[in-house]
Amino acid sequence: MSYIVDGQELETDGQGYLLEPDWRDEVVRVIAAAEGIELTDGHWAIVNYMREQYREHGHTPNFRNMLKDMAAVLPGCDSKALYDLCPLGPAKQGAKIAGLPQPLGKGGY
Numbered sequence: 001m002s003y004i005v006d007g008q009e010l011e012t013d014g015q016g017y018l019l020e021p022d023w024r025d026e027v028v029r030v031i032a033a034a035e036g037i038e039l040t041d042g043h044w045a046i047v048n049y050m051r052e053q054y055r056e057h058g059h060t061p062n063f064r065n066m067l068k069d070m071a072a073v074l075p076g077c078d079s080k081a082l083y084d085l086c087p088l089g090p091a092k093q094g095a096k097i098a099g100l101p102q103p104l105g106k107g108g109y
């Protein structure tokens with residue numbers, strides 16, 4: 001599987017995660033469409049959060065940390081709201097839509 005963005009083919013792993021991060025907003029639009037997600041402001045908040053965490057820490061947060069941090073960004077954000085935005089798992093699907101490699105860690109990092 002791969003994505004074509006602006007005429008460029010982006011390499012992915014077997015589950016559709018980019019092998020290398022790509023920070024372009026068009027990448028987000030292409031991957032979200034492939035995931036069947038119509039982007040909202042909430043999705044963009046997740047994308048920006050995931051990208052910021054990846055830049056700062058070299059990986060994306062687990063769901064528990066994501067939930068805590070997103071509650072400060074999106075008023076009223078809870079686990080249901082995050083799953084409404086990313087039904088296949090906010091931490092994993094959020095990283096995919098953000099154009100980041102697959103999160104492989106588990107537990108409290």
